[in-house]
Amino acid sequence: MFAGGLAFAVEEASTQKDLEELACKDVMRLSGNQREYALAFVHGDRLVKMNTTQYEIEVLAAMTDQYIDHCLDNPKDNALATFEKIGKSQRGCR
Structure with a gap:
């Protein structure tokens, strides 16, 4: 019985992810x-770090486009660090 339970635990894949470990290519895939x-x-995540809930949809859309373009050109870059860098260069979130 123990061995059967162990086999079940091994077979079950983890769905837990760490955003800080993802590369741009992982998000693009x-x-x-x-x-x-x-x-x-x-x-x-960015809004929480800025301690706000206010945003401008046009700015978020522009950030998303910039992020996707960057990730396609730089697939090995860290996904979260890339987004934070783009976010620092944008205004429109208070």
Whole structure:
């Protein structure tokens, strides 16, 4: 019985991820809703770090476009660090 439980635990893949460990290529490889969720998450993470809930949708859209372009050109860059760098250069979130 113990061995069967152990086998189940080994077979079950972990769904836990660490955003700080993702490379740009990892985010770009996500498909459909998964990429949308990841991008929404990093936008939210940035707002939390800025201690605000206010934003301008045009600025967020521009940041997303800039982020995708950067990641396509630099797939080995860290995904979160890249987003933070782009965020520091943007205004529109208070």
